[in-house]
Amino acid sequence: MPSKRVTITLPEDLAPRVQELADDARLALASYVTRIVEHHVLNQEGLTAMEYWESRYGPLTKPEMASADEAIEAARARLRPPQQ
Secondary structure: OOOOOOOOOOOOOOHHHHHHHHHHOOOOHHHHHHHHHHHHHHHHHHHHHHHHHHHHHOOOOHHHHHHHHHHHHHHHHHHOOOOO
């Protein structure tokens, strides 16, 4: 996917910590920040979808929530690195 160069500014006390996290993830700082932003955008889109659903159909039932929790955990398990 094409990228656009942008400049961001981080507070002085936060910048080194973000760099440490990027290093720990073995990613360039730009790639790490991109992942964080992508994650946040997906979460916001999911919350918006939930608000829409609940405005039309009411809150999810307990069985529906349990099913959603299972699906989320399965997705997280697929994303976890293999245990060594």
